[in-house]
Amino acid sequence: MRPYFCNCVSWRPRLMPALEALIERGEDIPSTEFRKLVRPSDMRQLERDLGYDRTLTIEGDWAVRWKRDPVSGIPFIVHSAIEHVFATPQEIEALNETALEADHRDRIVADGTILILVHPGSMYGSARMNLGKREADAARDAVMEEVITHEGGIVIIDGALSDEIFPNDDRILRGALQAAAARGDIAVRIWGDDSGEAPFAAWNGQGDLSAGLVHDGQVAAARALIDEGVLDGRRSILVSGAWASDIDDEGCVNSVADELRARLGESAKIKIASGALRLPPDEPDEEEDDPCPGN
Secondary structure, X not given: OEOEEXXXXXXXXXXXXHHHHHHHHOEEOOHHHHHHHEOHHHHHHHHHHOXXXXXXXXXXXXXXXXXXXXXXOOEEEEEOOEEEEEOOHHHHHHHHHHHHHHHHHHHHHHHOOEEEEEOHHHHOHHHHHHHOHHHHHHHHHHHHHHHHHOOOOEEEEEOHHHHHOOHHHHHHXXXXXHHHHHOOOOEEEXXXXXXXXXXXXXXXXXXXXXXXXXXXXXXXXXXXXHHOOOOOOXXXXXXXXXXXXXXXXXXXXXXXXXXXXXXXXXXOOEEEXXXXXXXXXXXXXXXXXXXXXXX
């Protein structure tokens, strides 16, 4: 049976998340059930402190609510808008910790930006061929720094060139996914090669999507993320990777951003990252209909 812990007036500020969780989740229970959960001597003392006696019982007061948190099992009384909680200090500490974790996850979901990295493999050999080694390496390092410092959800859409990702950079990508998952945020790695190639043998996807992790192109991958509910218009989305264009609206990064805007609506906050790799303005397309020039 639980001892009396505290009332909300004397509640320690550090433990407020626990009290807020009790108030939010508490369910009404009969007084007979409540009394089975608490230490009788502590309950009698509380009744005396509140002014009840044999002629005026607490059960006879219509304004008293008998509550129990269905998650932790902690019981409490609401008397004159004041919560009186019965629990051990260990129970309150544990509840406070889980409440803090839940609050952190909720804030991430409400405010965090989702980073979508499109065809990271194109930032290596393909980028060096199109931009030059120094420019390509600097651009890639900027994108990887963005991945390292990102604090929201992350989605990686791989393509056939992802087998060119440097081992250390791939460890960074996998670490970013693990960190996002540990925060309770979106952490997905899927396949969407624009030329239709299947994943290479060593490729490992991540995510629990009923539609699967392998898709025919980056646009189909983006569409699956929306259909599966991974992406929605409530959060801002930053699209990076290779390739992007500020002039003719072509490139794999642009095609993903365009699909998101079309499917999520005008209210969705979709932005192409300033650090996304861009081909030189005077670089001609190899084919008119190539959605990812430079690959």
